[in-house]
Amino acid sequence: MSEPMITIKNQKINNYAFIDSQNLYFGMKRLGWSLDYRRFRVYLREKYHVGKAYMFLGFLPGNNQLYTFLQEAGYTVVFKPVLEIKDGKIKGNCDAELVLHTMINFSEFDKAIIVSGDGDFHCLVDYLLGKNKLEKVLAA
16 A cells, blocks of 8 residues: 655655664663664655665564554565674664665655664665655655
8 A cells, every 4th residue: 555645736746764763672772762763654654755664573473563663654564583692682773775775665755854874874874865866865
């Protein structure tokens, strides 16, 4: 099911957001903030005309309530299997999925909003800029 395009002054705008959830979560936590994900989705729609917002995150059994909430808030959730590292930490790096989904959907959106504070997406940002397909990079 595709999200409706947003019409502004008789112009249809179809922007997509690609969100590195781990980077967003830890960036907000580092600043001492708590993010209202439902309100953030409204912000993306109203400020950047985002019709579809992809949220990339590692899948952990037992977090189904969170996943349902994010979907109900309007995110298209894309899961990555997580790995347990030797020290017991869990790693769910979603960078490749974010880049891949951006490119798969490249012809579907007018502009992309990349939500991530790390430099792992430098080549993607450069490419989108060169194709005039980057609206904004949001980072915490």
